[in-house]
Amino acid sequence: MNNSSFMDLLVENTPPLMVMARKFTRTKEDAEDLLQETLCKALAYQDNFKSTTNIGAWLYVIMRNIFINNYRRRKKTLELTVAQTKALQKEPxxxxxxxxxxxxxxxxxxxxxxxxxxxxxxxxxxxxxxxxxxxxxxxxxxxxxxxxxxxxxxxxxxxxxxx
The missing domain is CATH 1.10.10.10 (Winged helix-like DNA-binding domain superfamily/Winged helix DNA-binding domain)
Incomplete structure (x- = not known):
């Protein structure tokens, strides 16, 4: 699949992706960030896309994985911050x-x-x-x-x- 037809498919699937991003994040700004990250990753992995694949489902899986990874990253950061705060509160x-x-x-x-x-x-x-x-x-x-x-x-x- 050539680059311009792949880009056309991405543009065509942007509105439904935005709806899904809003459901994941619940804020417009975060949804826009998630959508942008999804489209960037889709472009990066364009060679892995086969024309027989449902592009909507393919993009949804990419978005879901990005959302989950970001959630885990934020959770890990929060856990580290809480642990550091507790450690600082204790007397040596x-x-x-x-x-x-x-x-x-x-x-x-x-x-x-x-x-x-x-x-x-x-x-x-x-x-x-x-x-x-x-x-x-x-x-x-x-x-x-x-x-x-x-x-x-x-x-x-x-x-x-x-x-």
Missing amino acids: LANTSYHPDISTKNILAQIQKLPCLLKKPFVLHLEGYKYTEIAWMLDLPVGTIKSRIHFAKQALKSVIKRS
Whole structure:
């Protein structure tokens, strides 16, 4: 299928997709964002689309998966924030070694000092993206992404231990 006929199909299916996006998100702005992300992903995976496939169903599955992944990412971020808040509210234990010079700013500064090869996948991982999503975004194998994130964690641990 050529690019212009695929684009025509996308434009033709935009109104029903917008209806579904509104049902998922319940706000106009979020629905527009979800629709845009769906159309971008559809364009990125245009080669996987077969002309015998129902494009409406294909686009719906893409939208649903994006919505679910975004929901999981927000939930994970919220859980981390709640856990961090609870940890900050607790008094440090007497046996716990406490390093007052290790702060969030210090850790963020150390992340920024990481080599670009390690920093990009690590930051995306911190933002809640899955290894496969990061691999797709950076156009690298999943194993390479896992290794780079591991090496970034090791580098940060060694800096924190030296502090």
